[in-house]
Amino acid sequence: MTSQHPADLxxxxxxxxxxxxxxxxxxxxxxxxLGVLPKHVPARLGQVITEEWGTSLIRAWNTHSWIDxxxxxxxRIARLIGxxxxxxVACDSTSVNVFKVLSAALSLRPGRKVIxxxxxxxxxDLYVASGLKDLLGRGHELKIVxxxxxxxxxTDDVAVMMLTEVDYRTGRVHDMAGLTEAAHxxxxxxxxxxxxxxxxxxxxxxxxxxxxxxxxxxxxLNGGPGAPAFLYVAPEHQDKxxxxxxxxxxxxxxxxxxxxxxxxxxxxRMTVGTPAxxxxxxxxxALDVFEDxxxxxxxxxxxxxxxxFIAEVESKCxxxxxxxxxxxxxxxxxxxxxxxxxxxxxQALISRGxxxxxxxxxVMRFGFTPLYLSHQDVVDAVDILRDxxxxxxxxxxxxxxxxxxx
Amino acid sequence: MTSQHPADLxxxxxxxxxxxxxxxxxxxxxxxxLGVLPKHVPARLGQVITEEWGTSLIRAWNTHSWIDxxxxxxxRIARLIGxxxxxxVACDSTSVNVFKVLSAALSLRPGRKVIxxxxxxxxxDLYVASGLKDLLGRGHELKIVxxxxxxxxxTDDVAVMMLTEVDYRTGRVHDMAGLTEAAHxxxxxxxxxxxxxxxxxxxxxxxxxxxxxxxxxxxxLNGGPGAPAFLYVAPEHQDKxxxxxxxxxxxxxxxxxxxxxxxxxxxxRMTVGTPAxxxxxxxxxALDVFEDxxxxxxxxxxxxxxxxFIAEVESKCxxxxxxxxxxxxxxxxxxxxxxxxxxxxxQALISRGxxxxxxxxxVMRFGFTPLYLSHQDVVDAVDILRDxxxxxxxxxxxxxxxxxxx
Numbered sequence: 001m002t003s004q005h006p007a008d009l010x011x012x013x014x015x016x017x018x019x020x021x022x023x024x025x026x027x028x029x030x031x032x033x034l035g036v037l038p039k040h041v042p043a044r045l046g047q048v049i050t051e052e053w054g055t056s057l058i059r060a061w062n063t064h065s066w067i068d069x070x071x072x073x074x075x076r077i078a079r080l081i082g083x084x085x086x087x088x089v090a091c092d093s094t095s096v097n098v099f100k101v102l103s104a105a106l107s108l109r110p111g112r113k114v115i116x117x118x119x120x121x122x123x124x125d126l127y128v129a130s131g132l133k134d135l136l137g138r139g140h141e142l143k144i145v146x147x148x149x150x151x152x153x154x155t156d157d158v159a160v161m162m163l164t165e166v167d168y169r170t171g172r173v174h175d176m177a178g179l180t181e182a183a184h185x186x187x188x189x190x191x192x193x194x195x196x197x198x199x200x201x202x203x204x205x206x207x208x209x210x211x212x213x214x215x216x217x218x219x220x221l222n223g224g225p226g227a228p229a230f231l232y233v234a235p236e237h238q239d240k241x242x243x244x245x246x247x248x249x250x251x252x253x254x255x256x257x258x259x260x261x262x263x264x265x266x267x268x269r270m271t272v273g274t275p276a277x278x279x280x281x282x283x284x285x286a287l288d289v290f291e292d293x294x295x296x297x298x299x300x301x302x303x304x305x306x307x308x309f310i311a312e313v314e315s316k317c318x319x320x321x322x323x324x325x326x327x328x329x330x331x332x333x334x335x336x337x338x339x340x341x342x343x344x345x346x347q348a349l350i351s352r353g354x355x356x357x358x359x360x361x362x363v364m365r366f367g368f369t370p371l372y373l374s375h376q377d378v379v380d381a382v383d384i385l386r387d388x389x390x391x392x393x394x395x396x397x398x399x400x401x402x403x404x405x406x
Numbered sequence: 407m408t409s410q411h412p413a414d415l416x417x418x419x420x421x422x423x424x425x426x427x428x429x430x431x432x433x434x435x436x437x438x439x440l441g442v443l444p445k446h447v448p449a450r451l452g453q454v455i456t457e458e459w460g461t462s463l464i465r466a467w468n469t470h471s472w473i474d475x476x477x478x479x480x481x482r483i484a485r486l487i488g489x490x491x492x493x494x495v496a497c498d499s500t501s502v503n504v505f506k507v508l509s510a511a512l513s514l515r516p517g518r519k520v521i522x523x524x525x526x527x528x529x530x531d532l533y534v535a536s537g538l539k540d541l542l543g544r545g546h547e548l549k550i551v552x553x554x555x556x557x558x559x560x561t562d563d564v565a566v567m568m569l570t571e572v573d574y575r576t577g578r579v580h581d582m583a584g585l586t587e588a589a590h591x592x593x594x595x596x597x598x599x600x601x602x603x604x605x606x607x608x609x610x611x612x613x614x615x616x617x618x619x620x621x622x623x624x625x626x627l628n629g630g631p632g633a634p635a636f637l638y639v640a641p642e643h644q645d646k647x648x649x650x651x652x653x654x655x656x657x658x659x660x661x662x663x664x665x666x667x668x669x670x671x672x673x674x675r676m677t678v679g680t681p682a683x684x685x686x687x688x689x690x691x692a693l694d695v696f697e698d699x700x701x702x703x704x705x706x707x708x709x710x711x712x713x714x715f716i717a718e719v720e721s722k723c724x725x726x727x728x729x730x731x732x733x734x735x736x737x738x739x740x741x742x743x744x745x746x747x748x749x750x751x752x753q754a755l756i757s758r759g760x761x762x763x764x765x766x767x768x769v770m771r772f773g774f775t776p777l778y779l780s781h782q783d784v785v786d787a788v789d790i791l792r793d794x795x796x797x798x799x800x801x802x803x804x805x806x807x808x809x810x811x812x
Contacts, residue, residue, distance in 0.1 A: 021460045030464045037460035042452060045684075049451060053631055054427045054443040058436045058761060066631060093679020095653030096502060103541065119665060124654035124679070127667035131652030135509065135542070144665060169663075218680070225459055225472060225683035246537030247501030248530035256766060257575075259525060259550060261533035273499020273530070274624070277631035278451075279685040355464060360662060 005375035032367030035222030044285040082204030094229040101212035104241035112159035120167040158188040166196035166332035177208040200333040223283030247272030301370035312382035411781035438773030441628030450691040488610030500635040507618035510647035518565035526573040564594040572602035572738030583614040606739035629689030653678030707776035718788035
């Protein structure tokens with residue numbers, strides 16, 4: 001394709017695409033599921049493997065500051081989510097981190113029994129909350145409401161309101177500042193899952209006075225498949241809570257090998273086991289790409305790409321129904337369309353090099369990552385989608401099959 | 407050094423040393439802390455990064471079976487620890503896995519309140535047990551006894567006996583089969599931490615009828631710094647227990663995105679978040695080295711190296727006191743010596759290329775990894791230790807300093 005969309009000519013982020021290894025012939029609209037490999041990461045990780053691990057061996061814990069890598073990586077993420085230094089740490093998986101911050105939050109509201117969430121939350125957050133509630137066996141209730149009714153559900157028996165800011169299916173964005181304020185007014189605490197926010201939209205955890213947050217390293221932060229997640233604890237809570245997972249890395253003096261646990265001061269008390277140095281090094285290196293980027297520029301381009309995509313689909317692909325909010329201010333960096341045969345259409349798209357994904361029962365998701373997508377990519381992708389919709393019959397029986405893994 | 411110890415001439419594992427990247431001029435006696443880099447791992451990991459992640463992107467979950475990597479890696483470890491296929495999974499950190507299996511074990515003995523462990527256990531196991539006990543708030547007691555008195559402490563109020571098979575400081579080995587049988591006779595369950603066992607000594611989890619086990623990927627298994635840990639659940643317990651960390655990877659149908667958690671059948675229910683593909687790939691590849699190795703050969707050479715080391719030290723280095731059991735049958739694959747100025751001596755050894763480590767207050771640890779150490783390495787290392795002890799004064803004030811991180 002040799003055409004160039006006019007909006008690409010004035011794109012201040014256009015040169016960033018060169019920082020990523022985009023496979024030949026692929027238009028990648030799935031950075032909201034697994035981010036693309038930044039080109040410099042293989043060499044950096046090679047260095048960690050052959051020089052730090054291979055040559056320095058055990059000495060690298062000191063000589064290459066491996067021991068601080070969770071905190072150093074957390075500090076880099078902090079800048080992207082409006083958090084102060086020393087309030088974010090990169091470790092474990094998002095699910096494990098949800099367990100930690102929810103347990104910590106509940107310990108600050110011992111008299112209250114309701115964990116409030118919504119059915120737009122990513123299921124693992126709800127699973128973890130349910131599991132923790134059952135484990136504690138203290139009569140907690142996990143109350144799951146519709147996203148639109150969260151505000152009305154913040155009653156004075158709510159201990160913790162736990163929400164994902166950007167809905168993984170539709171991209172709908174919650175009002176973090178407003179809902180956090182409402183939670184605080186009712187005496188509750190607020191936990192935010194930033195899985196589809198960090199690196200995608202401007203986030204201001206400190207400004208919103210969020211109490212706790214978690215997020216994902218392998219989506220918009222491009223940390224690699226299954227990259228370590230991150231976790232935020234507001235400064236005022238840090239020394240009042242402990243992790244329910246009391247591992248040696250959260251100890252005041254891990255190398256004293258005391259028999260009793262004494263949590264260290266600060267965010268490091270939320271770490272557990274030995275840091276995953278290879279995985280953390282990939283995430284830490286991937287964050288280089290964000291160093292000279294303003295999240296406001298990312299947001300502006302994200303809205304521009306998403307608006308263009310919706311306009312193109314609605315003019316060229318009749319039959320698809322917008323599943324995302326129409327107002328860009330109410331949307332993250334993805335757009336979803338409903339289509340009865342969405343699964344099969346997505347498979348056809350992927351086979352033609354346009355990679356999005358599918359969420360049951362009928363949602364086709366398209367993620368827009370401003371660092372490595374152009375407006376022309378969007379136009380070209382929709383042209384292929386139009387071709388597929390025009391040339392195939394989507395009522396044939398074989399398209400009724402649904403695969404479990406997308 | 408050009409001499410060759412006669413025992414190396416008949417060493418059936420001698421050729422394995424070529425499989426590892428041993429830094430020039432280094433004798434590495436710390437594989438019990440961080441294993442050496444297998445030479446083929448950088449290329450394999452490079453392939454995972456640039457081809458699987460970089461080119462296949464999200465499709466690699468299916469096309470490269472990323473989704474099964476925790477189970478596939480677990481199965482490779484299973485062979486080394488006497489476990490059946492489908493009973494081991496590689497995921498999370500050892501600390502997090504201790505939390506999971508201890509919670510699971512306690513759920514099988516609801517009427518009993520004692521968690522029995524010993525003060526030779528690695529502290530993080532005790533911290534996690536203590537944290538879980540406090541979290542549950544159901545009157546559990548963590549009873550920590552001396553290693554020699556564990557058997558007598560298995561009373562009929564013990565719910566779970568949780569031990570590390572090989573003591574991280576002294577190398578002392580517990581009688582896994584005997585203690586497990588004693589626990590079962592008292593109606594208790596047995597959890598074994600194999601951090602210093604897996605890949606170091608023959609382990610027979612199934613034969614010993616162990617109920618649960620955990621272990622470390624970055625020591626004798628050479629999986630890389632902070633590699634994923636592993637976890638074992640005996641077949642008869644697998645469908646009776648759930649993980650307290652109910653993440654989406656343990657769900658029966660993670661990609662159905664149901665709001666309710668339903669644990670999948672089998673060992674996968676003990677997984678939590680998205681698998682750490684880069685870290686798991688390193689561990690999975692590192693295990694190649696063990697494919698054609700018999701653990702009995704590893705054990706025979708380990709004993710030979712350790713016995714030689716003790717004999718050499720005791721003849722050349724007066725003043726050092728053996729801290730490990732003298733009987734090789736009672737020892738894992740490490741030897742420790744006590745010396746008042748052990749920290750400073752270890753720093754001097756490291757500066758001369760002999761890398762062991764130090765554990766407060768006075769223990770110098772030396773690990774013997776039969777895959778990449780020779781008898782001549784042992785003799786040469788002790789010669790350097792003798793030189794250091796003879797040429798330095800170990801009562802100077804600057805040697806009194808203790809560093810926190812070794």
